Amino acid sequence: MLFDLSLWQISVLSIALLGAAYVRGYSGFGFSAIFIAFAALITNPLPLIPVVFTCEILMTALQARGIRNHVDWRRVGALLLGAAVALPFAIGVILSVGDQTARLIVSGIVFTMSLVLLSGWTINRRIPLAGFTGVGVISGMCNAAGIGGLPVAAFLTAQPIAAATFRATMIVYLTGLDLITLPLMWHGGLVTQDTIIAAGFAFPLLALGVWLGGRQFLATTPKTFRKFAVMLLLTLASLGLFRALI
Structure with a gap:
């Protein structure tokens, strides 16, 4: 059995995978944070993180045609x-402060920022590219714990960015982040044959979830999308705080 999971664990994780893929198809982020937080309730999520990152790359292949004209490549770069810059050192930092401590800090910051965003606050001035690089450093550090997308999503949500651009930029950035992270995890022994097999079994659920989420995105308004993004951030931060505290 994959990763020594029982049949009931695989069934429950499959449902969580479909739900997380739907959210990713709609919003462009949240897949890793949702699935890892859920997996942590029934098993050790660490071996599943490379599977999640592989799944994100597969989902981007499914979404590429519909997002390529909306990507802000300068921000992604x-x-x-x-x-x-941050990722090679991220594992060492996580080991020194502890996975739960890192999640507690990141989730607390994102939770606080989500509450501020709920008030309608936005960053109206233009952010220089150096500011995005700084956020990328924070994201890289957080990705060792599987939540590298949350700081970037919070940062972009605070800016007056079109919903299609936000979604496409998040999808491409997270894919690049995963492509950088996976070789480091392979070097650390976390990528195994089970990783590839699990990703293959997950593909039909990923395709269905992304398709359903994408259809919902096309029917939404910019105001509704921003509200959903903020509420999703708030929910994911709450899950991170809950997991870290218990």
Whole structure:
């Protein structure tokens, strides 16, 4: 059995996978944070993190045609530059402070920022690319715990960015982040044959979830999308706090 999971654990995780894929198809982020938080309730999520990252890359392949004209490549490049600098050191930092401590800090910051965003506050001035690189560094550090997308999503949500651009930029950035992270995890022994098999079994659920989420995105308004993004951030931060505290 994959990762020594029982049949009931695989069934429950499959449902969580479909739900997380739907959220990713709609919003462009949240897949890793949702699935890892849920998996932590019934098993050790660490071996599943490379599976999650592989799944995100597969989902991007499914979404590529519909998002390529909306990607803000300059922002993606600046974010990835910061993440690439941070990632080689991220594992050491996580080991020194502890996975739960890191999640508690990151989730607390995102939770607080989500409450501020709920008030309608936005960053109206133009952010230089160096600012995105700095956020990329924070994201890279957080990705060792599987939640690298949350700081970036909170940062972009605070800016007056079109919903299609936000979604496409998040999808491409997270894919680049995963492509940088997976070789480091392979070097650390976390990527195994089970990782590839699990990702293959997950593909039909990913395709269905992304398709349903994408259809919902096309029917939404910019105001509704921003509200959903903020509420999703708030929910994911709450899950992170809950997991870390218990």
